[in-house]
Amino acid sequence: MSKTSLSLLLGTLLSLLQMNASTAADLAVKVADKEPPKELDASIRAKLQTKAIQLLDGGKPVYEFWFGAGLPLQSKPASAAKALDALKQTTLLGAVAVSRDQRDYRDDELHAGVYTMRFALQPQDGNHLGTSEFNYFAILTPAKSTTNWMAKRIEKTPAWSSSSR
Secondary structure (H helix, E strand, O other): OOHHHHHHHHHHHHHHHHHOOOOHHHEEEEEEEOOOOOOOOHHHHOOEOOEEEEEEEOOEEEEEEEEEOOOOEOOOOOOHHHHHHHEOOOOEEEEEEEOOOEEOOOOOEEOOEEEEEEEEEOOOOOOOOOOOOOOEEEEEEEOOOOOOHHHHHHHOOOHHHHOOO
């Protein structure tokens, strides 16, 4: 696993820990040999690793992550710190299975199910100032959605959304 993938994973896990009402003593992280979920389109499953990173609560998976076998880059990153700048918006990062309904840090619902994780950037248009410390995000899209729905939607966003990071 690359430093970039590890950073994304740790950031995601820390965010999820904030959402989970359990105490840290009940939580554990485990790597398991497990095929990606059948709810995902075969073309997506083929791009994922066959190991899942599980966030366990009392020994039961709350979240299971499958990361891509590789990340296609638009260009060679200038440095490790700039690696995310080389990813194209909507790049498939992986998939996640959520075992039960959850609430996120904004108290929005996250329903149990299987989701794809895609890379996205917060628009740098002045309308989003102060909304987040970071402009990089992993967007979750339900697996039952059309395979390319998210990619088509984000590619239609105005040019300003991917400018000046």
